[in-house]
Each structure stands twice: as structure tokens, then as C-alpha cells.
Amino acid sequence: SNPSLLILPGDGIGPEVMAEVRRIITWFGANRDLEFDVSEDLVGGAAYDAHGKPLSDETMAKAQEADAVLLGAVGGPKYDDLDFSLKPERGLLRLRKEMDLYSNLRPAQCFDALADFSSLKKDIVAGLDIMIVRELTSGVYFGEPRGIFEEGNERVGINTQRYTESEIERAARSAFELAMRRNKKVCSMEKANVMESGILWREVVDRVAKEYPEVELSHMYADNGAMQLVRAPKQFDVIVTDNLFGDILSDCAAMLTGSLGMLPSASLGAPMANGRPKAMYEPVHGSAPDIAGQGKANPIACILSFAMALRYSFDQGDEAGRLEAAIEKVLADGVRTGDLLAGEGVQPVSTTEMGDAILA
Numbered sequence: 001s002n003p004s005l006l007i008l009p010g011d012g013i014g015p016e017v018m019a020e021v022r023r024i025i026t027w028f029g030a031n032r033d034l035e036f037d038v039s040e041d042l043v044g045g046a047a048y049d050a051h052g053k054p055l056s057d058e059t060m061a062k063a064q065e066a067d068a069v070l071l072g073a074v075g076g077p078k079y080d081d082l083d084f085s086l087k088p089e090r091g092l093l094r095l096r097k098e099m100d101l102y103s104n105l106r107p108a109q110c111f112d113a114l115a116d117f118s119s120l121k122k123d124i125v126a127g128l129d130i131m132i133v134r135e136l137t138s139g140v141y142f143g144e145p146r147g148i149f150e151e152g153n154e155r156v157g158i159n160t161q162r163y164t165e166s167e168i169e170r171a172a173r174s175a176f177e178l179a180m181r182r183n184k185k186v187c188s189m190e191k192a193n194v195m196e197s198g199i200l201w202r203e204v205v206d207r208v209a210k211e212y213p214e215v216e217l218s219h220m221y222a223d224n225g226a227m228q229l230v231r232a233p234k235q236f237d238v239i240v241t242d243n244l245f246g247d248i249l250s251d252c253a254a255m256l257t258g259s260l261g262m263l264p265s266a267s268l269g270a271p272m273a274n275g276r277p278k279a280m281y282e283p284v285h286g287s288a289p290d291i292a293g294q295g296k297a298n299p300i301a302c303i304l305s306f307a308m309a310l311r312y313s314f315d316q317g318d319e320a321g322r323l324e325a326a327i328e329k330v331l332a333d334g335v336r337t338g339d340l341l342a343g344e345g346v347q348p349v350s351t352t353e354m355g356d357a358i359l360a
């Protein structure tokens with residue numbers, strides 16, 4: 001039977017960019033003999049409007065069953081005053097948590113045609129293609145104790161950086177597996193100089209590395225890593241790091257490449273019975289309420305997220321490469337959505353026209 005794909009377009013520009021992905025999925029079915037059983041459901045504000053919560057139990061169950069989940073974006077001003085537990089973002093967090101998606105893949109890839117868009121000089125970023133693997137389910141965002149407590153006559157805010165060996169091990173393994181499919185180079189980042197969790201991180205990564213003798217492993221303190229990402233990002237291929245450092249380093253790396261409208265991501269968990277990892281793919285950007293409903297959104301981040309699904313869930317690396325090459329070509333031809341305009345009188349295309357160009 002065909003692999004199954006659960007599509008959760010969400011809010012704002014989510015449904016607009018997802019409509020272009022659906023056309024591309026249809027194209028693969030018609031032209032490349034690559035068919036998916038696609039179902040679509042609600043998440044975020046859209047789910048709240050329909051069911052009174054940002055993710056229904058039925059949708060959660062479907063996500064657990066699907067071979068991959070593709071999500072657009074959630075949120076919007078309409079939902080800003082909702083109770084914390086009902087906010088659109090909670091739908092997304094529930095998916096990540098219950099699917100136990102511990103490995104967050106954030107590529108920073110600079111398409112040649114967009115090298116001028118980087119925050120950095122062109123020669124520093126042209127041809128850049130790195131992947132940050134961020135541990136997503138543990139560390140300081142989750143560790144106990146946490147809270148704001150009374151201490152003497154003042155308050156203290158506490159969060160705990162906590163990593164078990166098995167949590168580090170599975171994140172590390174996912175980075176090494178990835179490196180084997182890329183350029184066999186991993187740089188692990190922590191702060192073993194000042195943090196016990198960093199010492200353990202380094203030790204466990206070294207241990208996992210023994211299973212991958214072909215992969216060249218280096219270690220770097222995360223603060224130096226931040227400097228190196230800006231100074232000479234092309235020295236890296238796969239970077240593996242914890243939840244907090246990964247949050248910051250991946251946002252930093254993202255800006256090496258230009259617009260938010262270009263950035264995909266994957267969140268992977270443990271292998272399912274069929275050998276595929278639990279997986280959710282989504283653009284890095286949000287629901288962009290400022291441009292929603294105007295046909296201006298750049299669909300490329302969402303389309304590249306589907307390309308990641310082809311590569312990491314469906315073993316279709318060649319077809320993913322074909323899709324990425326189509327995007328590269330369209331950008332080289334000068335087709336630009338509004339977010340990609342350099343401002344020299346180029347007319348922006350609509351979301352659908354960008355989809356048309358990529359399909360063509």
C-alpha cells in the first residue's frame with residue numbers, strides 16, 4: 001500500500017503554502033509513480049475553532065499512525081488571549097511530545113541565487129549546506145526542579161539542565177546516521193568547560209562515535225560554535241547539540257541563508273514497526289498574520305519540508321534532490337515572492353505562481 005501522509009495546514013499562511021505542497025504531491029503521483037495516501041486535518045487555531053482545543057485526540061491518534069506528518073503553521077492574533085492550555089502552539093507541542101520527536105533537523109542551505117540575501121558576505125555563505133541536529137525533548141526546557149520560588153526575602157527563578165545518557169545517545173546516533181548519508185563529518189557542541197551535562201554529553205557522543213568509525217568527529221564549546229558559524233560556517237557539515245544551544249545556534253544559522261520563507265525542518269523520533277522514524281515536517285516560519293490571505297506567502301519553506309519528508313521518511317533522496325533542483329532553477333531564473341525581493345524593480349509573484357514555476 002502507499003505510504004501515508006497526514007497534512008495539518010493550520011492557520012494563517014499555513015493553508016496557503018500547503019496548497020502548493022499538495023499540488024506537488026499530486027505531481028509526484030502522476031509523473032513519478034510515487035503515490036501517497038494523503039489525509040488532512042486541523043491543528044492550532046483552526047482546531048480550536050472546530051473542537052475547542054488546539055489538537056483533538058482523534059487527530060493525535062492519526063498523527064501516531066501516519067508514516068509522516070506535514071504541518072503548515074499555527075497561531076494568530078485571534079487566539080492571543082486564550083488560556084495557555086488552549087493556545088494554538090499547544091497543539092504543536094502536544095504532537096512533538098506525544099510522538100517523542102527528539103531529533104530536530106534544521107538545515108541551513110544557501111541557494112546561490114539568494115546568496116546576496118544573507119546577513120553575511122556572499123563568499124562566506126555561497127554554497128553553504130549544513131545541518132543542525134537539535135535535541136528537542138529534554139534539557140533545560142523540561143528539567144526538574146523548575147519554577148519561581150521564595151528564597152529568604154526574595155524570589156529565585158530555577159530551571160534545570162538535565163540529560164540522561166540515553167537521551168544524549170539517541171540524539172547523537174541520529175546525527176551520526178545523518179552524517180553517513182552526507183559528508184561523514186559531525187561537530188558536537190556543548191559547554192563541557194562549565195557544565196556537568198556538557199561533560200556527560202561529550203563522553204556519550206565519543207562513545208556513539210565508535211560505532212561510526214568513518215565519521216570524523218570534533219567537539220566545540222557552543223559559544224565558540226556561535227562565533228564559528230558567523231566567521232566560517234562552511235567548516236561544518238552536521239552539528240549536534242542540546243535543546244537550548246540548538247535553539248539559538250539554529251536560529252543563528254538560519255540567518256546565514258536569508259528569508260524565513262526558505263527554511264524547512266524535520267523532527268524525528270524512534271523507528272516505527274515499518275522501520276520509518278516517527279516524523280513531522282514543518283517550515284520554520286509561523287502563520288505570518290501580516291500577509292495571510294493575500295497570496296503573498298513564499299511556499300518554498302513548506303515545499304522543502306516535503307522534500308525532507310521524501311528523503312528522511314520515504315527513502316526518496318533522488319526525488320527530493322530533483323525537487324530542490326527545481327527550486328534552485330526557479331530562483332536562478334529570478335522568480336521571487338515578496339519576501340525575496342532585493343528591491344531592484346523585480347515584480348513579486350504570488351504563492352500560486354511560485355508553485356506554478358516549481359511545477360513547471
Ligand code: NAI
Nearest residue numbers: 073074075076260261285286287288289290291297298339
Ligand atoms: P512569522 O514567522 O509568522 O512571521 C515573521 C515575519 O516573516 C512576518 O513579517 C512574515 O510576514 C514573514 N514570513 C514568515 N513566513 C513567510 C513566508 N513563508 N513567506 C513570506 N513571508 C514570511 O512569525 P511571527 O510574526 O513572530 O508569528 C506570527 C504567529 O505565528 C504567532 O501567532 C506565532 O505564535 C506563530 N508562530 C508559529 C510557528 C509555528 O507554527 N511553528 C513558529 C513561529 C511563530
Ligand code: MG
Nearest residue numbers: 246247248251
Ligand atoms: Mg528559536
